[in-house]
Amino acid sequence: MSETATRTKTAITVAYGDGIGPEIMEATLKIIEAAGAALDCEKIEIGEKVYERGISTGIEPESWDSLLRTKVFLKAPITTPQGGGFKSLNVTTRKTLGLYANVRPCVSYHPYVDTKHPVMDVVIVRENEEDLYAGIEHQQTDQVVQCLKLISRPGSEKIIRYAFDYAIKHNRKKVTCFTKDNIMKHTDGLFHKIFDEVAAEYPNIENEHWIVDIGAAKLADTPENFDVIVMPNLYGDILSDVAAQITGSVGLAGSANIGENYAMFEAIHGSAPRRAGQNLANPSGLLLGAVLMLVHIGQPDVAEKVHNALLKTLEDGVHTYDLYKEGTSTRKVGTSEFADAVIERLGQRPEKLKAVTYNTQVAQTQPKQTWKTLPPRKKELVGIDVFLDWKAGTAQDLGQTLEGLSTDALTFKLVSSRGIKVYPDAFKEMFCADHWSCRFMAANGTITHGDVIALLGKFQDAGLDFIKTEHLCTFDGERGYTLAQGE
Numbered sequence: 403m404s405e406t407a408t409r410t411k412t413a414i415t416v417a418y419g420d421g422i423g424p425e426i427m428e429a430t431l432k433i434i435e436a437a438g439a440a441l442d443c444e445k446i447e448i449g450e451k452v453y454e455r456g457i458s459t460g461i462e463p464e465s466w467d468s469l470l471r472t473k474v475f476l477k478a479p480i481t482t483p484q485g486g487g488f489k490s491l492n493v494t495t496r497k498t499l500g501l502y503a504n505v506r507p508c509v510s511y512h513p514y515v516d517t518k519h520p521v522m523d524v525v526i527v528r529e530n531e532e533d534l535y536a537g538i539e540h541q542q543t544d545q546v547v548q549c550l551k552l553i554s555r556p557g558s559e560k561i562i563r564y565a566f567d568y569a570i571k572h573n574r575k576k577v578t579c580f581t582k583d584n585i586m587k588h589t590d591g592l593f594h595k596i597f598d599e600v601a602a603e604y605p606n607i608e609n610e611h612w613i614v615d616i617g618a619a620k621l622a623d624t625p626e627n628f629d630v631i632v633m634p635n636l637y638g639d640i641l642s643d644v645a646a647q648i649t650g651s652v653g654l655a656g657s658a659n660i661g662e663n664y665a666m667f668e669a670i671h672g673s674a675p676r677r678a679g680q681n682l683a684n685p686s687g688l689l690l691g692a693v694l695m696l697v698h699i700g701q702p703d704v705a706e707k708v709h710n711a712l713l714k715t716l717e718d719g720v721h722t723y724d725l726y727k728e729g730t731s732t733r734k735v736g737t738s739e740f741a742d743a744v745i746e747r748l749g750q751r752p753e754k755l756k757a758v759t760y761n762t763q764v765a766q767t768q769p770k771q772t773w774k775t776l777p778p779r780k781k782e783l784v785g786i787d788v789f790l791d792w793k794a795g796t797a798q799d800l801g802q803t804l805e806g807l808s809t810d811a812l813t814f815k816l817v818s819s820r821g822i823k824v825y826p827d828a829f830k831e832m833f834c835a836d837h838w839s840c841r842f843m844a845a846n847g848t849i850t851h852g853d854v855i856a857l858l859g860k861f862q863d864a865g866l867d868f869i870k871t872e873h874l875c876t877f878d879g880e881r882g883y884t885l886a887q888g889e
């Protein structure tokens with residue numbers, strides 16, 4: 403008996419989603435089962451209908467039982483309802499299951515899929531839990547809202563290490579990091595610093611760093627020069643779509659969301675509601691998500707068979723409407739006929755496109771979630787920024803009021819508005835919003851929380867509407883905050 407016939411079934415949770423979701427999921431499951439995938443599928447409902455029942459997360463509480471039991475989620479796209487009050491199911495799932503790594507292989511299939519970049523085989527590894535996506539936002543004044551960008555050492559080290567381990571397992575040669583640390587010196591600066599530290603542990607993998615703007619331009623222009631790219635959440639979100647699009651079609655890419663104990667696999671496209679129920683959609687994106695899943699659950703032989711049959715189908719010119727082109731394509735097919743064409747080719751390998759090989763070494767054990775625990779550094783409180791909602795006058799008026807608020811422990815230093823110093827010694831014409839940051843520094847080296855409370859008491863007495871404070875600390879003597887422009 404073949405290995406696949408005797409293999410124990412792996413339980414997975416499957417969601418058929420909305421729009422084209424059910425059609426592409428049926429096609430995907432039919433193909434991978436025909437290829438010998440040993441699966442025990444537990445179906446759950448997610449998306450539009452669940453949202454309509456008033457469940458703001460788009461997933462029933464009982465569905466979590468299945469996910470927590472199987473630990474593997476194959477998910478079709480859902481339609482996100484318009485309007486407030488709904489939470490993104492993807493964000494909820496990623497955070498609840500600790501899916502810290504988003505892995506998106508972006509490959510071009512020239513000449514079968516039109517692309518300006520015939521040679522492209524890039525894997526985007528995106529941090530999935532932190533950065534601006536922590537979702538911590540506040541309206542602070544009439545005019546100003548804020549979103550907190552949080553980057554942690556463990557979160558960054560986990561994703562960067564994942565990218566280097568991925569490169570080794572998949573025989574990749576180079577890992578590139580994109581950040582904007584010339585501007586965000588502390589947040590992106592930490593990500594870049596940890597990239598350099600981790601890269602030093604992998605001497606056989608080439609490494610490089612680009613500022614994200616020029617890096618993105620190079621990726622869009624010469625993707626053939628990139629291999630694995632690791633990025634914080636926001637840049638990764640944007641650039642993984644760009645990378646998928648320039649292969650020729652976002653409809654062809656799958657993605658894996660990986661955590662220490664759980665994993666979720668999906669197509670990168672949405673539910674394409676206008677194409678739903680017409681047997682039109684291309685199932686390749688979800689199928690490639692399922693291929694990543696098969697590798698993850700230790701069925702790399704099945705993954706290889708499916709992936710190569712898909713490449714052979716594309717190469718034979720059997721195309722759904724989104725890829726169909728007179729001259730290149732040989733047959734225009736619907737979703738279910740496409741699935742049948744892939745099934746007919748199971749066991750074949752592409753002749754012109756590069757065939758894939760997934761050996762057992764590639765099959766992923768659960769990723770190590772390692773990060774170094776560093777000894778705590780000496781933290782000293784050396785000042786405070788007090789943020790104000792204030793509309794009663796000019797920067798000069800405010801500065802003069804604040805001069806009178808210094809205490810024995812804290813000396814008024816400056817006022818800034820949106821990061822630029824506006825008092826003292828600043829251009830009088832400078833536009834200031836109603837959002838002000840008032841910096842007070844320790845008069846005698848360090849201060850206590852009591853000193854901060856005493857200062858805030860003086861703000862209260864002066865009738866100033868303080869909206870938040872940020873502590874200014876040093877860590878082993880190193881400044882842990884930015885200076886205002888002009889400070």
Ligand code: NAD
Nearest residue numbers: 479480481482653670671672673674675677683684685724
């Ligand atoms: P979309 O990806 O659904 O569609 C964009 C375009 O690509 C459309 O023209 C569509 O017809 C086409 N397309 C997408 N997938 C295709 C496929 N498999 N075969 C053929 N053509 C395909 O993006 P959208 O229109 O912006 O979003 C539609 C809905 O999907 C929205 O409600 C959005 O919130 C949701 N969405 C869900 C996910 C997810 O569940 N992971 C991701 C993105 C968008």
